[in-house]
Amino acid sequence: MKIQFANPKLNYLTKREEILSSIKKVLNKGDYILGEQIDLFEKEFLSFLGNKGHFVSCASGTDAITLALIANGIKPGSKVIVPSHTATASIAGILNADCEPLFVDINEQSLLLSIRELKKLAKLKKVKAVVAVHLYGSGVDIIELKKVLRRNDVKIVEDCAQSVGTLIHGKHSGTLGDSGCFSFFPTKNLGALGDGGGVWVPNLTLKNKLISLRQYGWNKKREVILESGINSRLDEIQAAILRIKLKYLLGDIKKRRDLAKRYDSYLKSDYQIINQPSHQKSSFHLYIVKHKKRDELIKYMKAEGINLGIHYYPANHKNGVYKKYFSRSLKNTEKASREVVSLPIFPELKNREHDLIIKKLNDFS
Numbered sequence: 001m002k003i004q005f006a007n008p009k010l011n012y013l014t015k016r017e018e019i020l021s022s023i024k025k026v027l028n029k030g031d032y033i034l035g036e037q038i039d040l041f042e043k044e045f046l047s048f049l050g051n052k053g054h055f056v057s058c059a060s061g062t063d064a065i066t067l068a069l070i071a072n073g074i075k076p077g078s079k080v081i082v083p084s085h086t087a088t089a090s091i092a093g094i095l096n097a098d099c100e101p102l103f104v105d106i107n108e109q110s111l112l113l114s115i116r117e118l119k120k121l122a123k124l125k126k127v128k129a130v131v132a133v134h135l136y137g138s139g140v141d142i143i144e145l146k147k148v149l150r151r152n153d154v155k156i157v158e159d160c161a162q163s164v165g166t167l168i169h170g171k172h173s174g175t176l177g178d179s180g181c182f183s184f185f186p187t188k189n190l191g192a193l194g195d196g197g198g199v200w201v202p203n204l205t206l207k208n209k210l211i212s213l214r215q216y217g218w219n220k221k222r223e224v225i226l227e228s229g230i231n232s233r234l235d236e237i238q239a240a241i242l243r244i245k246l247k248y249l250l251g252d253i254k255k256r257r258d259l260a261k262r263y264d265s266y267l268k269s270d271y272q273i274i275n276q277p278s279h280q281k282s283s284f285h286l287y288i289v290k291h292k293k294r295d296e297l298i299k300y301m302k303a304e305g306i307n308l309g310i311h312y313y314p315a316n317h318k319n320g321v322y323k324k325y326f327s328r329s330l331k332n333t334e335k336a337s338r339e340v341v342s343l344p345i346f347p348e349l350k351n352r353e354h355d356l357i358i359k360k361l362n363d364f365s
Helices: 008-013 016-029 036-048 061-071 088-096 115-121 142-149 204-213 236-246 249-266 294-303 320-325 331-339 351-364
Strands: 054-058 079-083 100-104 127-133 155-159 179-183 197-201 287-290 340-343
Touching: 008 016, 016 236, 036 054, 036 197, 036 236, 054 061, 054 204, 061 088, 061 155, 061 179, 061 197, 061 204, 079 088, 088 100, 088 127, 100 115, 100 320, 115 142, 127 142, 142 155, 197 204, 249 287, 249 351, 294 340, 294 351, 331 340
Parallel strands: 079 100, 079 127, 127 155, 155 179
Antiparallel strands: 054 197, 179 197, 287 340
């Protein structure tokens, strides 16, 4: 038996007939970009988020961050606070908006950005935004972050690539800040069969900016009204696929939560389970533990036919050309990058497979 770390193909196979039927309808209609499926998906996803504000789709989660920063008026050269402990995409989205990432350390227990450390950096005049990364399915306390920032000119952009379905103080992640950025990469809780993304915003002005920015800065007459426009459109086929998967999303998240409870209950104490903050309810895009012999563990489990993951190594402030944006140490981030390991967690994982994973993990410890 071989167990993948993530298996988006299985998620497709469980919905295969519905997805193929939906794709066929799009192909036969002949409307492939910004058509009916986009309109319907944007409305249905907004409904999932609670029908507050507006949602505009785009080509990827990375583009979503770029578009959100530009739409919120973050000027080129501005500094944007972001945790170093995140996917490279978070940083790329900032740089693509011609802004500069300002790395902040994480909380040692939750592995989310440290609001205490962020408070020190937010005093800098050139800081104009924070990309608050909701990591692994856990959510940053946006209400507390707002209290700490206080400055009206610092925008909060929520990175929800890993937090679709996560609740923060009872509200969906992505709907508490100035913008919420989503990724529909195939391995996400709500995954397309290709790239995709989108941005939630609280008002019509920002929605209209995003609609223009995602397509060259055009208005409805194709006049260029915004200079920073790009080509970032979710296509009709992916929107149709996402509409099918959205119907099953809450059920899939419940299965993830059930698997997380089983890990919590049965893993030996050698594995340091990551603390779940009380202000949120995780959607468990990933299930993370710390282990001091992380690399040996991964090698052992692979030999047993079970693939684990690392999220993330190296830390962004020590990764290639990103080093130039930071010169000092981020203690908690660097420790996490050496010890965190991601365990298999996806809705199609069978209990007997999960039992085997837990047994092998406990055998190693």
